[in-house]
Amino acid sequence: MKRKNNAFFRWFYGEKDPYLGKVEMRPQPKYENKPSDLREAFRDSMMRDRIYDAEDNATLKIFQKLYRIAAVLFCLILIGILLVNVSWLPRYGQASNPVNNEVSARYIESGLQETGAVNIVTGMILDYRAFDTFGESNVLFIATVTVLILMRLDKEKKAPAKKGVPVYTKPADELTVAQAHDRIYEPKNDVILQMVAGFLVPIIIIFGIYVILNGHLSPGGGFSGGAVIGAGLILYLNAFGFEKTERFFTEKTYKWVCFFALTFYCLAKSYSFFTGANHLESGIPLGTPGAILSSGLILPLNICVGLVVACTMYTFYALFRKGGF
Amino acid sequence: MLGPNLFTNYGEAVAIILFGIGFSNLLLQKNLIKKIIGLNIMDTAVYLYLAEKGYIAGRAAPIVTNGVQDAAAYINPVPSGLVLTGIVVSVSVTAIMLSLTMRLYRRYHTLDLDEISLRLKKEGL
Numbered sequence: 001m002k003r004k005n006n007a008f009f010r011w012f013y014g015e016k017d018p019y020l021g022k023v024e025m026r027p028q029p030k031y032e033n034k035p036s037d038l039r040e041a042f043r044d045s046m047m048r049d050r051i052y053d054a055e056d057n058a059t060l061k062i063f064q065k066l067y068r069i070a071a072v073l074f075c076l077i078l079i080g081i082l083l084v085n086v087s088w089l090p091r092y093g094q095a096s097n098p099v100n101n102e103v104s105a106r107y108i109e110s111g112l113q114e115t116g117a118v119n120i121v122t123g124m125i126l127d128y129r130a131f132d133t134f135g136e137s138n139v140l141f142i143a144t145v146t147v148l149i150l151m152r153l154d155k156e157k158k159a160p161a162k163k164g165v166p167v168y169t170k171p172a173d174e175l176t177v178a179q180a181h182d183r184i185y186e187p188k189n190d191v192i193l194q195m196v197a198g199f200l201v202p203i204i205i206i207f208g209i210y211v212i213l214n215g216h217l218s219p220g221g222g223f224s225g226g227a228v229i230g231a232g233l234i235l236y237l238n239a240f241g242f243e244k245t246e247r248f249f250t251e252k253t254y255k256w257v258c259f260f261a262l263t264f265y266c267l268a269k270s271y272s273f274f275t276g277a278n279h280l281e282s283g284i285p286l287g288t289p290g291a292i293l294s295s296g297l298i299l300p301l302n303i304c305v306g307l308v309v310a311c312t313m314y315t316f317y318a319l320f321r322k323g324g325f
Numbered sequence: 326m327l328g329p330n331l332f333t334n335y336g337e338a339v340a341i342i343l344f345g346i347g348f349s350n351l352l353l354q355k356n357l358i359k360k361i362i363g364l365n366i367m368d369t370a371v372y373l374y375l376a377e378k379g380y381i382a383g384r385a386a387p388i389v390t391n392g393v394q395d396a397a398a399y400i401n402p403v404p405s406g407l408v409l410t411g412i413v414v415s416v417s418v419t420a421i422m423l424s425l426t427m428r429l430y431r432r433y434h435t436l437d438l439d440e441i442s443l444r445l446k447k448e449g450l
Contacts, residue, residue, distance in 0.1 A: 045447075052446050071352040079345035086337045088328035093382035095397065100381065104403050105396035112389050120387035121405045129406065136413040143417030150424040218388065223409060289389070316420050320427070 116286035116295030117216040126221075126298045126305075130269045136223075137265065137305055140312045141258050144319075151319045190239065197239030204232035212306035216295045222305025229306065230313025237317070245318075254311050261304040268297055336377035343370035357426045357436045361419060368415040372408045379404030 010016040090097045107124050117123035125133050208228035215221030237245045275282040287294030331338060343366060350363025379401040387402040426436065433441050 048447050052443055068353060071349065075345050075349040075352065078348065079341060082341040082344070083331065083338055084327060086334050086341055087331035089330060089334055089337060091330050092334045092336060092377060093380055095381050095384075097378075097381075099378050099404070100401050104401040107402055108387060108396045108399050109394055112394060118389045120389065120399065120402045121409075124402055125406045125409060132406075132410065136410055139414060139417050143420050147420050147424045150421075150428055219386070223413065320423065 112289055115298065116289055117298050118289055118295075119216055119218065119221075122216045122221050122298060122302070123295070126216075126301050127296075130297075130301065131273075133301075133305065134262075134265055134269060137262060137308045140308060141262060144254075144258075144312050144315050147316060147319050153322075193239045197235050201232050201236045201239075204235065205229055208232060208306075208310070212302055213292065213299070215302040216298045217290065217292070222302040223309055225302075226306040226309025227313055229310035230317075233310065233314040234317045237314070242318075242322070249311075249314065254315055257307050257311050261307045265301055265304045268300065272297055334377075336380075337374055340370045340374035340377065343367075343373065355437050355439055357429065357438055358423075360438075361422050361426070364422070365415065365419060368411065372411055375404040375408050375411070 007016065007018070011018060107120055107128070111120045111123045111128075112118065115123035115127040117127065205228075208225045210225075211220035211228055212222055212225030215225065233245070233249070272282050272284060274280075284296040286296050289295070293299065347363045347366030347368075347370060350366060351360050354360050354363060381400045384400045385398060387399040387405070429441060430436055433444060435441060
């Protein structure tokens with residue numbers, strides 16, 4: 001594409017600074033180490049050392065003792081108050097307790113007909129309260145993004161020194177040497193771990209897929225199955241190192257998987273809530289309860305949630321391990 | 326003052342005591358990782374409390390078996406959903422707190438919160 005050559009684009013690509021030469025600019029005077037400044041800085045640091053001297057400060061020691069005593073007392077009083085509350089609660093395990101009201105009765109009595117899910121909890125969280133679950137998936141996604149911002153080590157864009165060993169450009173205090181060289185020193189040929197992982201990882205991942213796909217029929221669902229798959233991926237990563245996992249899981253994979261899963265979830269559920277609220281036919285078949293392809297949108301939504309959770313678990317581990325994917 | 330059901334509701338009582346243990350960890354520990362562990366103990370206490378609230382003696386888990394759809398056959402499904410929400414939020418919060426702790430450790434090379442704040446003050450910040 002031909003680039004337009006007007007002032008805005010030249011500014012945008014960083015070729016021209018519109019202020020340069022137009023605005024009066026006076027360079028700052030060069031900093032000099034004056035003796036008086038040094039004396040002042042020394043006096044300040046002496047004063048701070050005296051004020052914040054934690055070793056022999058009698059008031060501070062008394063305060064710390066008082067704080068510990070007060071904290072223990074506070075916790076004991078809190079436990080006492082709450083235990084008195086518990087002792088006045090209705091008896092445990094009774095059907096007539098006020099928590100067992102018409103809401104749960106309604107979910108149990110007509111959940112199967114309305115959502116098609118045999119597992120009533122799945123029917124509740126992915127159909128009646130689907131937007132709540134959507135919010136949870138988004139919470140996971142936002143947490144990953146925040147951890148990415150906090151932990152990320154920037155890679156140099158051009159010319160890595162060696163293949164597979166990126167060059168990091170953050171200041172040295174942010175980055176211990178061990179972290180920068182995590183990939184060089186990681187154990188690559190641990191035979192026991194690799195044998196066990198080669199045997200276990202397929203089983204773990206297949207079990208996770210089973211838990212996700214049977215979320216509407218049996219205990220489980222997107223969150224638990226996704227966590228199982230994430231654990232399998234972490235085991236694989238630990239056994240075979242980042243070079244193997246980067247063949248199929250990079251930052252791009254995470255980005256697109258989460259984007260498509262969350263967008264599909266949002267659009268599908270918005271459609272079903274829109275038609276439901278306006279008494280329109282949604283055209284989503286509920287199928288026979290108990291079959292694997294049944295209960296309308298719950299199975300695809302479970303798969304979406306499972307993908308997001310699996311990617312999140314793996315990404316948390318990778319970020320904490322080395323600040324990248 | 327003490328009600329009649331303290332020993333019948335032993336599950337809830339255990340949850341409350343766990344909550345107190347977690348909270349005292351949060352107040353008394355100086356190590357940031359141990360504080361996070363305390364917060365996780367408090368989360369666990371909340372899950373236990375919710376699960377206890379949803380349980381009804383002698384009933385099955387809320388998965389329809391043999392076509393029985395009587396409300397008197399299953400336990401309350403609502404607290405299970407709430408526990409799920411709690412777990413997700415707790416995982417996210419723990420991850421963010423741990424990453425902040427790692428940043429602090431890289432800057433100050435200690436996990437002791439008192440020492441970090443002391444050094445902040447000595448640096449004149």
